[in-house]
Amino acid sequence: MDNETQSLEAIINNNLSGRDLDEFNRIYYGRKDNYEIKFKDSSIAAAKDGDFEIAAYAFPAKKEQTRPPRIVKVGIIQHSIAVPTDRPVNEQKKAIFEKVKKIIDVAGSEGVNIICFQELWNMPFAFCTREKQPWCEFAESAEEGPTTRFLKELAVKYAMVIVSSILERDENHAEILWNTAVVISDTGNVIGKHRKNHIPRVGDFNESNYYMEGNTGHPVFATRYGKIAVNICFGRHHVLNWMMFGQNGAEIVFNPSATIAAEAGSEYMWNIEARNAAITNCYFTAAINRVGYEEFPNEFTSADGKPAHKDLGLFYGSSYFTGPDGVRCPGLSRTRDGLLIGVLDLNANRQIKDRRCYYMTQRLDMYVDSLKKVLELDFKPQVVHESDKKEKC
Amino acid sequence: MDNETQSLEAIINNNLSGRDLDEFNRIYYGRKDNYEIKFKDSSIAAAKDGDFEIAAYAFPAKKEQTRPPRIVKVGIIQHSIAVPTDRPVNEQKKAIFEKVKKIIDVAGSEGVNIICFQELWNMPFAFCTREKQPWCEFAESAEEGPTTRFLKELAVKYAMVIVSSILERDENHAEILWNTAVVISDTGNVIGKHRKNHIPRVGDFNESNYYMEGNTGHPVFATRYGKIAVNICFGRHHVLNWMMFGQNGAEIVFNPSATIAAEAGSEYMWNIEARNAAITNCYFTAAINRVGYEEFPNEFTSADGKPAHKDLGLFYGSSYFTGPDGVRCPGLSRTRDGLLIGVLDLNANRQIKDRRCYYMTQRLDMYVDSLKKVLELDFKPQVVHESDKKEKC
Numbered sequence: 001m002d003n004e005t006q007s008l009e010a011i012i013n014n015n016l017s018g019r020d021l022d023e024f025n026r027i028y029y030g031r032k033d034n035y036e037i038k039f040k041d042s043s044i045a046a047a048k049d050g051d052f053e054i055a056a057y058a059f060p061a062k063k064e065q066t067r068p069p070r071i072v073k074v075g076i077i078q079h080s081i082a083v084p085t086d087r088p089v090n091e092q093k094k095a096i097f098e099k100v101k102k103i104i105d106v107a108g109s110e111g112v113n114i115i116c117f118q119e120l121w122n123m124p125f126a127f128c129t130r131e132k133q134p135w136c137e138f139a140e141s142a143e144e145g146p147t148t149r150f151l152k153e154l155a156v157k158y159a160m161v162i163v164s165s166i167l168e169r170d171e172n173h174a175e176i177l178w179n180t181a182v183v184i185s186d187t188g189n190v191i192g193k194h195r196k197n198h199i200p201r202v203g204d205f206n207e208s209n210y211y212m213e214g215n216t217g218h219p220v221f222a223t224r225y226g227k228i229a230v231n232i233c234f235g236r237h238h239v240l241n242w243m244m245f246g247q248n249g250a251e252i253v254f255n256p257s258a259t260i261a262a263e264a265g266s267e268y269m270w271n272i273e274a275r276n277a278a279i280t281n282c283y284f285t286a287a288i289n290r291v292g293y294e295e296f297p298n299e300f301t302s303a304d305g306k307p308a309h310k311d312l313g314l315f316y317g318s319s320y321f322t323g324p325d326g327v328r329c330p331g332l333s334r335t336r337d338g339l340l341i342g343v344l345d346l347n348a349n350r351q352i353k354d355r356r357c358y359y360m361t362q363r364l365d366m367y368v369d370s371l372k373k374v375l376e377l378d379f380k381p382q383v384v385h386e387s388d389k390k391e392k393c
Numbered sequence: 394m395d396n397e398t399q400s401l402e403a404i405i406n407n408n409l410s411g412r413d414l415d416e417f418n419r420i421y422y423g424r425k426d427n428y429e430i431k432f433k434d435s436s437i438a439a440a441k442d443g444d445f446e447i448a449a450y451a452f453p454a455k456k457e458q459t460r461p462p463r464i465v466k467v468g469i470i471q472h473s474i475a476v477p478t479d480r481p482v483n484e485q486k487k488a489i490f491e492k493v494k495k496i497i498d499v500a501g502s503e504g505v506n507i508i509c510f511q512e513l514w515n516m517p518f519a520f521c522t523r524e525k526q527p528w529c530e531f532a533e534s535a536e537e538g539p540t541t542r543f544l545k546e547l548a549v550k551y552a553m554v555i556v557s558s559i560l561e562r563d564e565n566h567a568e569i570l571w572n573t574a575v576v577i578s579d580t581g582n583v584i585g586k587h588r589k590n591h592i593p594r595v596g597d598f599n600e601s602n603y604y605m606e607g608n609t610g611h612p613v614f615a616t617r618y619g620k621i622a623v624n625i626c627f628g629r630h631h632v633l634n635w636m637m638f639g640q641n642g643a644e645i646v647f648n649p650s651a652t653i654a655a656e657a658g659s660e661y662m663w664n665i666e667a668r669n670a671a672i673t674n675c676y677f678t679a680a681i682n683r684v685g686y687e688e689f690p691n692e693f694t695s696a697d698g699k700p701a702h703k704d705l706g707l708f709y710g711s712s713y714f715t716g717p718d719g720v721r722c723p724g725l726s727r728t729r730d731g732l733l734i735g736v737l738d739l740n741a742n743r744q745i746k747d748r749r750c751y752y753m754t755q756r757l758d759m760y761v762d763s764l765k766k767v768l769e770l771d772f773k774p775q776v777v778h779e780s781d782k783k784e785k786c
Contacts, residue, residue, distance in 0.1 A: 005416045012417075015408045023398045024405075030661035185779050192777040198754050213756060218763065222778045237751050239632035239673050240760040247767045248774040268423035269672055269719045276669035279662055280632050326662045358630050361591050363606065367633040368764050370611065374640045375757055381641040384585040385615045386578050 004314060008271075009330045030327035035060070037343060043106045050102040052079070053338035056110070057329035059284070059321065061345035070346040072225045074252060074284075075112035077103050077121075078319045079337040080292030085124045089137045093122050097150055103339050108158030112341060113186075113225040116163035118290040118319075119233045119256040120179070122147050123167065125290065128204035128312050129300045136210070139169035142182045142193045156188040161223045163230055165256040167211075168195070177211040181230035181256065183221045191221050196232035197241050204260070204302050204312045205234075218244035226251045226346050233257040236273045236287070239280070246281035246359075251346045253277065255287045261334075262313035270318055271331075278322035282353045284344050291317035291335055324352040397707060401664075402723040423720035428453070430736060436499045443495040445472070446731035449503070450722035452677070452714065454738035463739040465618045467645060467677075468505035470496050470514075471710045472730040473685030478517045482530045486515050490543055496732050501551030505734060506579075506618040509556035511683040511712075512626045512649040513572070515540050516560065518683065521597035521705050522693045529603070532562035535575045535586045549581040554616045556623055558649040560604075561588070570604040574623035574649065576614045584614050589625035590634050597653070597695050597705045598627075611637035619644045619739050626650040629666045629680070632673070639674035639752075644739045646670065648680045654727075655706035663711055664724075671715035675746045677737050684710035684728055717745040 005011065016024055022032045037056035039047075047054045061069065082095035100121065107115050119125075126135035140147055151162045161184065168180035179196035195214025199207050218241070220229045229250035235241040236255050245253050255274050259266040274287035292315055299308035320331035321342040332338035353359055373379055398404065409417055415425045430449035432440075440447045454462065475488035493514065500508050512518075519528035533540055544555045554577065561573035572589035588607025592600050611634070613622045622643035628634040629648050638646050648667050652659040667680035685708055692701035713724035714735040725731035746752055766772055 005412075005420075008417065008420045011409065011413045015413060016404065019398075020404045020408060024401065027398075027401045027660055028664075183777075187779065189779055191779045197756065197759075201750050201754070202748060213754075217775050219775050219777045222776050227776065234754070237673055237749070238755055239636065239669075240755065240757075240764075243632065244760065244763050247764070249776060267420055271420075272665055272669050272672065272719065276632075276665050279665065280630055326665065355595060356630070357594050361594070361606075361627070362631055362633065363590065364633075364764055364768055366590075367637065368761060368768060370637050371633075371640070371757055371761050371764070375761060382610050382612050383615050383620065383642060384576075384612045386580065386582055386584045 004335045006335065007318065007331060007333045029329070030325070034329060037341070039110065043110055046102065046106050047339070051337065052103055053333055053336050054106065055330070055332065055338070056341035056343065057321070058343040059323045059327070059345060059348065061348035061351055064347060067347060070226070072114060072344050072346060073110070073112045074286065074321070074342045074344055075107040075115040076254070076286045076288045076319050076340050077107070077115065077117050077338070078288055078291050078317045078332055079103070079118070079121070080290065081124045081294055085126065085294060086297045089134050092124070093138065093146070096122050099337070101154070103337065104154050107339055107341070108154070108160060110341060112158070112160060114161040114163070114223065114228060114252070116254040116256060116286060116288060117165060118288045119165045119258045120167055121165060121256070124294045124296070125258040125312070125315070126296065127207045127210055129296050129298060130206050130209055131298065136177065139167040139177050141171060142166065142168045142180050143190050148182055148184065148190060151184050152188040155184045155186055159186040161186050161225060161228070163228070163254055163256070165230070165232060168193070178214065179207065179211050179232060181232055183223070183228070183230070186224055191223065192219055194219050194230050194232070196235065198235045198238045200234040203304060204300070218248050220245060220248040220250045229253045231255050233259065236277070239277070242277035242281055246283055250283055251349055252284040252286065252344065255285060257287065257289045258315060259289055260313045261316040265313070267316055270316070271320070275322045275326060275328055278324055279326040280358060282324040282356065282358060283349050284324060284342070285322045286319070286342065288319045289317050290315040291337060324349045397728045399728065400711065400724060400726045422722070423718070427722060430734070432503065436503055439495065439499050440732070444730065445496055446726055446729045447499065448723070448725065448731070449734035449736065450714070451736040452716045452720070452738060452741065454741035454744055457740060460740060463619070465507060465737050465739060466503070466505045467679065467714070467735045467737055468500040468508040469647070469679050469681045469712050469733050470500070470508065470510050470731070471681055471684050471712045471725055472496070472511070472514070473683065474517050474687055478519065478687060479690045482527050485517070486531065486539070489515050492730070494547070496730065497547050500732055500734070501547070501553060503734060505551070505553060507554040507556070507616065507621060507645070509647040509649060509679060509681060510558060511681045512558045512651045513560055514558060514649070517687045517689070518651040518705070518708070519689065520600045520603055522689050522691060523599050523602055524691065529570065532560040532570050534564060535559065535561045535573050536583050541575055541577065541583060544577050545581040548577045548579055552579045554579050554618060554621070556621070556647055556649070558623070558625060561586070571607065572600065572604050572625060574625055576616070576621070576623070579617055584616065585612055587612050587623050587625070589628065591628045591631045593627040596697060597693070611641050613638060613641040613643045622646045624648045624670070626652065629670070632670070635670035635674055639676055643676055644742055645677040645679065645737065648678060650680065650682045651708060652682055653706045654709040658706070660709055663709070668715045668719060668721055671717055672719040673751060675717040675749065675751060676742050677717060677735070678715045679712070679735065681712045682710050683708040684730060717742045
């Protein structure tokens, strides 16, 4: 990873200063001042010791007359796998638990209220291999599996809501697999789960070989700290997925992801999609991507004419928050484990809705009619030809 | 304008070089090489003489076995008004015609096939005033008005399709006003028109005082050079507006806009929304914003507690193209008139659709059902409470 660029943020901060830096920050992030927040000395020491990055930024709202501020401390964690992928399944999982627990401990000590990890945080992203074994053995019960059990304890210890994206084994339905986000309450109960709605079929991302499109709709989880939802990975390309979480009242939507920098990869889109979702839906978004390289025991191909290979290329991290006004904070690095904390005043959402009127002006009735027509097998797109015009005259 | 930052691009190019510049370009634009295209000497001279910027970039596609490349040269023009807003309406309009004609002439001489201007390109953006006179007098017939007549000649002269956003006077319907994009064929015929679907009600943008939400659906215009559509200004915040143009088969969607840099303005969102639309809909987008300051004769207020004032602040230009893969080119400046040319291979759209499968995986049936429920007066959002869970157990 030594050759990898640390981050777009590092390029900017190493080269720009003064007015140029201010103007870049204003045009790119949406504000000159990042509202950076300091960590405790103990957290700084723990991060150094555990070799992970920590950063925190505030997203304040205006003071209101009739509501107190609704300030929530939200953490997102990005990390690489912990031991090689040829080690036994349970050993791989346990090593990730140990490593991530150190980051959760810092989040807990900083008073984080809600935390979310990357997609399938407790395993390597093995779907590139198209092999079923041993990767399917990473699957667990959402409610009772070892990962949920591990997290329940931490949720209670830190009074923290935890969003955990795992490979789910649905034991009540013929033991099939799902890509599932489990939401664990600060009381240690599983509030509910959401299954990934949109499944990729592209390049190394052969996920539709393992699980199907989710059947849980667009649930919003009413936690003690706010209403949250989870748009899992590939769903970030789908504007309707983001939209339905907004219609259901989500205040923060997490996008736990696993996405790579390789050619025709997603990196230049990463800073666009979750941010656009925050803007158009007037809610906070948190985009979280894993980091590092994952080498697998056996060769696989990308279906792009390239030679067989054993890893996907860099998972580029770069996790970040965006506010409902579209202002974002700097992202975590492209290469290191990290904890990013957003101190969010959820009052901002309604303030922005009132100001910009995007929901009020969205003409949903027109679109329901139009999209219903698109679904018809004999749908005729609304195309105007010059000859139509002439014939009409 | 001397104090204004020229562009984000200028900040980057003045401060970054070597690997840092390459990496910034890769992460931000999506490619290290911008595929810049040179202009003729005569065009460079005309641009210098007319004091406007010119720039051109290619967006190539892969070679296919069964289709030849479908390369289209598309131009977008951004400009300031030409004389003060207290001059007679026809004089203001004529002065803009004269100035913009010089830019169109360069586009024509460079072989541009399709050109689009900013929103309401032939007038100042006077809706901030809330005054009806004289601003309503800028309205014209879409089919027979002086602006359409002026452009028909140029369309034939240069065999160019022209997209012209104007204030329309609908003489067949009680002389009401619309915000309308007129599409003029390379033969000089009006192919059709599209009326702005989403009307802002925010800050200085009091447009709903002048015209209502458009009644023309989401037409795609089948021109000689490709299928085009127009998402007018505020519609860029509405993902369903972008989506319906894609469902109707648009290959290039123009976003003629008028938007400002002032506090809580749109500048940091400008580089997000049209680009996200290109990504999720797998088509080319062209975002076009006017430039400069527009001072009005009488004071008006922004409804934001600030003192009455006579101008809106800077219209920041920054027009740019994005390809269906989400790769974009550098934008025009924040302050100068300009012509940006994109040499687009429209074959890219289907290649990206085949690769990424965003349409195939979008589950439109589920969303039509869900959004229909949202429209019901007694709609109950899908919210999961911890107590629901307990009760069920």
